[in-house]
Amino acid sequence: MSLVEVxxxxxxxxxxxxxxxxxxxxxLEPGRCLALVGESGSGKSALARSLLGLxxxxxxxxxxxxxxxGQDARDFGPREWRRVRGRHIGLVSQDALVALxxxxxxxxxxxxxxxxxxxxxxxxxxxxxxxxxxxVGVPDPEERARQYxxxxxGGLRQRALIASAIAAGPGILIADEPTTALDAAVQARVxxxxxxxxxxxxxxxxxxxxxxxxxxxxxxVAVMRHGVxxxxxxxxxxxxxxxxxxxxxxxxxxxxxxxxxxxxxxxEGEPLLDVTGVVxxxxxxxxxxxxxxxxxPGETLGLVGESGSGKTTLARVVLGMARPDExxxxxxxxxxxxxxxxxxxxxxxxxxxxxxxxxxxxDPRWPVSRIVGEALAATGVPRAERAARTEVLxxxxxxxxxxxxxxxxxxxxxxxxxxxxxxxxxxxxxxxxCDEPVSALDVSVQAQVLDLLRRLQEELGLATLxxxxxxxxxxxxxxxxxxxxxxxxxxxxxxxDVFAGPVHPYTKxxxxxxxxxxxxxxxxxxxxx
Amino acid sequence: MRGVLTRLVSAALVxxxxxxxxxxxxxxxxxxxxxxxxGSDALVSEEQHERIRAEYGLDQPLVVQYxxxxxxxxxFRFGDSYQLQQPVATVLADxxxxxVQLALAATVLAPLLAVGVTVATSGRRNWPRRLSAxxxxxxxxxxxxxxxxxxxxxxxxxxxxxxxxxTGGVASLVLPTITLALPIAAVLTQVMREGLLAAxxxxxxxxxxxRGVPETAVRYRHALRHSALPALTxxxxxxxxxLGGAVIVENVFARPGIGRIxxxxxxxxxxxxxxxxxxxxxxxxxxxxxxxxxxxxxVDPRLRRKTGxxxx
Numbered sequence: 001m002s003l004v005e006v007x008x009x010x011x012x013x014x015x016x017x018x019x020x021x022x023x024x025x026x027x028l029e030p031g032r033c034l035a036l037v038g039e040s041g042s043g044k045s046a047l048a049r050s051l052l053g054l055x056x057x058x059x060x061x062x063x064x065x066x067x068x069x070g071q072d073a074r075d076f077g078p079r080e081w082r083r084v085r086g087r088h089i090g091l092v093s094q095d096a097l098v099a100l101x102x103x104x105x106x107x108x109x110x111x112x113x114x115x116x117x118x119x120x121x122x123x124x125x126x127x128x129x130x131x132x133x134x135x136v137g138v139p140d141p142e143e144r145a146r147q148y149x150x151x152x153x154g155g156l157r158q159r160a161l162i163a164s165a166i167a168a169g170p171g172i173l174i175a176d177e178p179t180t181a182l183d184a185a186v187q188a189r190v191x192x193x194x195x196x197x198x199x200x201x202x203x204x205x206x207x208x209x210x211x212x213x214x215x216x217x218x219x220x221v222a223v224m225r226h227g228v229x230x231x232x233x234x235x236x237x238x239x240x241x242x243x244x245x246x247x248x249x250x251x252x253x254x255x256x257x258x259x260x261x262x263x264x265x266x267x268e269g270e271p272l273l274d275v276t277g278v279v280x281x282x283x284x285x286x287x288x289x290x291x292x293x294x295x296x297p298g299e300t301l302g303l304v305g306e307s308g309s310g311k312t313t314l315a316r317v318v319l320g321m322a323r324p325d326e327x328x329x330x331x332x333x334x335x336x337x338x339x340x341x342x343x344x345x346x347x348x349x350x351x352x353x354x355x356x357x358x359x360x361x362x363d364p365r366w367p368v369s370r371i372v373g374e375a376l377a378a379t380g381v382p383r384a385e386r387a388a389r390t391e392v393l394x395x396x397x398x399x400x401x402x403x404x405x406x407x408x409x410x411x412x413x414x415x416x417x418x419x420x421x422x423x424x425x426x427x428x429x430x431x432x433x434c435d436e437p438v439s440a441l442d443v444s445v446q447a448q449v450l451d452l453l454r455r456l457q458e459e460l461g462l463a464t465l466x467x468x469x470x471x472x473x474x475x476x477x478x479x480x481x482x483x484x485x486x487x488x489x490x491x492x493x494x495x496x497d498v499f500a501g502p503v504h505p506y507t508k509x510x511x512x513x514x515x516x517x518x519x520x521x522x523x524x525x526x527x528x529x
Numbered sequence: 530m531r532g533v534l535t536r537l538v539s540a541a542l543v544x545x546x547x548x549x550x551x552x553x554x555x556x557x558x559x560x561x562x563x564x565x566x567x568g569s570d571a572l573v574s575e576e577q578h579e580r581i582r583a584e585y586g587l588d589q590p591l592v593v594q595y596x597x598x599x600x601x602x603x604x605f606r607f608g609d610s611y612q613l614q615q616p617v618a619t620v621l622a623d624x625x626x627x628x629v630q631l632a633l634a635a636t637v638l639a640p641l642l643a644v645g646v647t648v649a650t651s652g653r654r655n656w657p658r659r660l661s662a663x664x665x666x667x668x669x670x671x672x673x674x675x676x677x678x679x680x681x682x683x684x685x686x687x688x689x690x691x692x693x694x695x696t697g698g699v700a701s702l703v704l705p706t707i708t709l710a711l712p713i714a715a716v717l718t719q720v721m722r723e724g725l726l727a728a729x730x731x732x733x734x735x736x737x738x739x740r741g742v743p744e745t746a747v748r749y750r751h752a753l754r755h756s757a758l759p760a761l762t763x764x765x766x767x768x769x770x771x772l773g774g775a776v777i778v779e780n781v782f783a784r785p786g787i788g789r790i791x792x793x794x795x796x797x798x799x800x801x802x803x804x805x806x807x808x809x810x811x812x813x814x815x816x817x818x819x820x821x822x823x824x825x826x827x828v829d830p831r832l833r834r835k836t837g838x839x840x841x
Contacts, residue, residue: 052739082741091739093732101733101751103829109736112750116741148830164740 003171003203004028004051004089008064011046011055011227020046020059022227028172033194033204035218035235037211037250039442040413043227044207048174051205052089053081069171087117090165094177096157100149106160107145113167132163136193154307155186162193166202173197176207183306183469188513191216209442211254212472215239223247253447254472270333272297272430272463273318277327278337280313287313289487290327297430300457300464302478302495304471304510310487311467315433318465319351320344332430349379349427354453356436358420362408368394368419369404375426393422398452414445421452431463438473450477471510475499483507540815547811548602548804552595555800563587564798585611602808608801612794617805620790628786631705631778632771638710639767640760643717647756648748651725661718668715673774677708677781693782705782709774713767717760724756731755757828764821765814772810 004027011021020043028034036044050061051068053076066073069088076084085091093099100109110132111125120128126145133141136159149157158178165173175194179187195217198204208214214221215235222232223246231244242248271294280288288310295301305311316322317329320336329337331350355361362371372390381389391401397418408416417437424432434453438446454477457464468474474481475495482492483506491504502508563573563581573581582588586597601608607617650661668676684704685693692701728734729752737747775788787806794802826833 049735054735054738078744082743084741085739086741089739091736093736095732099732099736101737102831103754104751105830112737112742113740150831161736164736168741 002027002029002067003069004205005065005067006051006063007066009047009050009066010062011043011050012060012062013046013056013058016060020227021050024224024227024229026222026229026232028203028205030171030203031198031201032219033198033206033217034220034222035206035208035214036222036224037208037214038224039209039250039444042224044224045176046227047224048176048205048207051174052085052091053078054085054091083117086113086165086168086170087119088170089172089174090168090170092158092162092165092173092175092178094180096154096161097149099161100157100164102149105146105148106152106157106164110145110160110164110167113164117168119168128167129163132167133160136160136163136166137189138163153186154182155189158182158186158190159193162190162197166197170202172203172205174205174207177209178206179213180208180210184471184510185306185513187213188216211239211251211443223250250443253444269296271295271330272332273465274330274333275314275318275327276329278314278317278324278329279326280310280317280322281325282313286487288317288324291484291487291489293482293489293492295431295463295465297463298457298461299480300466300478302474302481303465303467303484304469304474304481305484306469306510309484311484312435313487314484315353315435315465315467319353319433320348350429351431351433352424352427352429354417354421354424354432354434354437357440358413358416359408361420362416362423364408367405367407368399368411371408371419372423372426375423379427389426390422393426394419396425396456397422398448412445413441414448417441417445417449418452421449421456425456425460429462431465433465433467435467436469437466439468439470446473453477471499483510536819540812543815544602544808544811545599547807547814548599549595551804551807552598555798555803556591558795558798598804602804607805607808610794610802611799612797612802613799617801620802621787621805621809624785624787624790627784628775628779628788630702631709631775631784631786634702634706635709635713635771635774636767638706639713639717642710642714643721643760644753646714646718647721647725648745648753651722651729651748652744658722661722665715665718668711669719671712673708673712674777674781676711677704677778680704680708681782701782701784705778705784708781709771709778712774713770717763717767720763721756721760724759725752728752728755754828758825761821761824761828764817768814768817772813 006027007025009021009024010019012019022043024043024047026034026036036047038044046055046059049055050059051066053061053073055061063074068084071080071084073080073084100106107126107129110129114120114125114128115122129145130141133144138144138156138159144152144156144160149160152160162173162178173194178194179190182190191213194204194206198217204217206214206217218235220233221235221238222229223238223244224230225246231238231242231247238247239251242251273293273295275291275293278288278291279286291310291314293301303311303314313322317324317337320329324337327337328335331347334347336344336347366374369387369390372393373386376386376389377383390404394401394403399415399418399422403411403415403419408419411419417440421437432453437453438449441449450473453464456462464477466474466478478495480493481495481498482489483498483504484490485506491498491502491507498507499511502511563578579588586594589597605618607621609616610620613620646661650657652658681693681704684691691703692698725748729747734747734751737751738744742750772788775786776792777788778784779786779788780792787809790802791806793799794806
């Protein structure tokens with residue numbers, strides 16, 4: 001019996017002007033996982049939320065059929081919806097740090113789910129909370145229940161959120177990008193937990209833009225684009241033998257599924273960046289514990305590791321934003337770390353940063369022309385030439401001049417990242433530090449931005465320090481890779497060698513955590529090399 | 530322990546700065562303080578004049594007067610009032626209780642009103658919010674003396690429900706409290722509603738709704754607490770309004786209290802009293818900011834020492 005049956009569901013926003021979901025049909029069964037795949041804005045979240053009656057106060061939901069737990073939900077009032085939410089359908093959102101109330105202990109959040117449907121008496125709630133936390137694999141459940149979200153690691157937070165979603169025993173769980181904010185290894189463990197729940201009979205509606213995640217869990221896949229489900233079918237069939245052009249496009253964009261950049265000539269010449277024995281401590285904690293590496297012009301070095309491994313601190317040292325406690329950094333053969341800012345300022349333009357989230361890395365009130373213009377002004381380009389130079393830079397990153405007057409909020413994620421890259425290129429750097437440059441982007445946009453970065457490296461001979469937790473992305477763009485754990489480089493070498501034959505157990509575990517598709521796609525690519 | 534010490538030092542600095550400002554400003558008021566002592570109509574001979582000046586240290590150079598003043602302040606001797614011929618400490622202590630009563634009542638009423646109105650008007654429908662926003666704007670822009678007079682006209686003179694002036698009973702506290710609390714409540718409501726609506730848009734509110742929690746409970750249990758954080762930052766302004774409002778309200782309703790004494794003292798150039806009031810207000814401000822810091826930690830676990838976010 002289907003737990004949820006939907007036929008011809010339409011969701012409209014803003015008095016019908018925005019048609020977010022068109023004629024969608026789906027059914028959710030116990031113990032099965034349906035994945036809704038699509039990029040941001042495709043309507044997948046709106047569709048999922050409307051199954052909970054939570055599409056929002058401005059949404060109008062109509063349907064040919066909308067059956068939840070055996071009842072017709074089309075004319076549900078608030079009271080009927082409340083009985084369904086949590087009890088029959090649970091919701092696990094993206095990023096538990098904001099999806100759980102930061103001001104309440106996680107135990108209180110889980111208790112709320114229990115008491116909302118009076119599934120347990122108040123006196124038994126505490127015990128049930130401990131039981132639930134144990135079930136989702138949270139160690140020391142009694143103690144954790146009293147802690148707040150910000151005190152838990154990313155993986156534990158997501159587990160706590162899952163515990164609060166399954167507390168009242170719903171038959172269906174909607175998991176909306178449940179692992180997007182997580183590192184590869186943690187992601188794998190959370191996916192395993194969801195899989196376990198599925199084996200125990202919970203029906204899953206998985207929403208994701210990450211096809212690798214989908215493959216790990218889904219029995220069936222529905223691909224959404226512009227509010228329409230364009231293709232649906234068993235997971236194996238859709239992913240291996242896509243029929244719709246858009247599905248093919250999505251699959252082709254998955255990093256790791258694409259050919260690696262082959263440069264032919266190994267980078268030569270004097271190292272541009274020479275890092276020796278760098279140590280950085282913060283209040284008793286050693287973030288970077290002795291790292292050495294060099295980077296030559298035209299070379300791309302991938303820096304891989306989980307959050308807290310010291311990647312970002314190392315990048316800050318390279319950028320000259322943090323002073324190393326020990327060791328030295330040479331830039332172009334001259335001292336870079338430990339010299340007074342006055343002596344560095346003239347050379348600052350040689351290193352530029354491409355940030356993770358361009359929206360927070362640019363002034364939201366400035367138009368594109370001013371964002372790029374400021375970087376030009378900082379390197380002494382006269383005012384009269386700035387407009388022309390800005391247009392050249394935009395063209396270089398694949399943007400047109402009609403975006404000059406737009407503000408960041410009016411740009412798409414990909415356009416924003418291109419603007420951030422144009423800004424980084426403005427001072428004519430020789431070294432780019434890219435800190436997770438594509439992790440905030442949709443797959444197809446991700447692929448475009450990676451292509452752009454690759455092209456720029458070749459055209460301009462830029463050296464790149466590429467920081468990422470996504471191994472597939474690193475494999476696609478980097479020449480060499482460096483794996484960091486607890487502030488130490490545990491493994492480094494040419495990308496092909498490290499990926500084909502990882503030596504350090506940590507590297508192995510990172511590679512094992514990469515979902516299957518990205519891994520299997522590696523073989524044919526290697527043959528091409 | 531070091532935190533407490535830092536607190537005390539900074540508190541002393543605040544009081545000193547406030548006292549210095551008060552000292553300087555009072556020098557700018559024209560007129561001879563001797564007449565504040567003897568009364569403006571009194572005829573004083575040159576000799577008496579000099580004697581009074583010497584007695585109160587007014588013949589000394591300004592710098593010496595200032596240093597004496599700071600020294601007295603540091604040893605908690607505020608001197609005698611020129612007008613009332615009583616120690617300032619006694620004057621303030623006598624007048625403190627009525628003002629504290631009024632301020633406490635307003636401190637309880639204003640947040641209660643703000644919370645009630647915020648929760649009631651942040652619902653799905655728009656019109657209660659618009660109506661309340663309009664009322665808030667009117668209340669905020671109304672001078673409190675006029676508000677007080679209107680309340681008196683309606684409830685005391687017209688309807689005769691409440692006494693016109695201080696009788697010592699609780700009934701005489703009602704109108705002054707409302708006059709003092711309404712403008713504060715209006716501003717707090719604006720801030721809290723903003724915070725509440727922002728919190729209701731947060732992902733954790735969606736999660737709570739997805740658990741089957743009723744909308745009202747989402748508001749009370751989750752969003753309200755989040756909206757308290759921006760409201761708490763208003764505490765300094767809140768204290769200032771209470772003290773300033775007390776001056777007006779006590780005069781309109783003819784209540785005894787610090788506010789009334791202050792107005793009188795400023796008018797009569799009764800420097801010791803004014804300086805005492807300034808020092809007292811500075812201490813109140815410092816105490817309130819300590820209290821607010823504690824409240825922040827109560828509301829937000831991320832700011833607590835035990836559960837706080839460790840600074841990296």
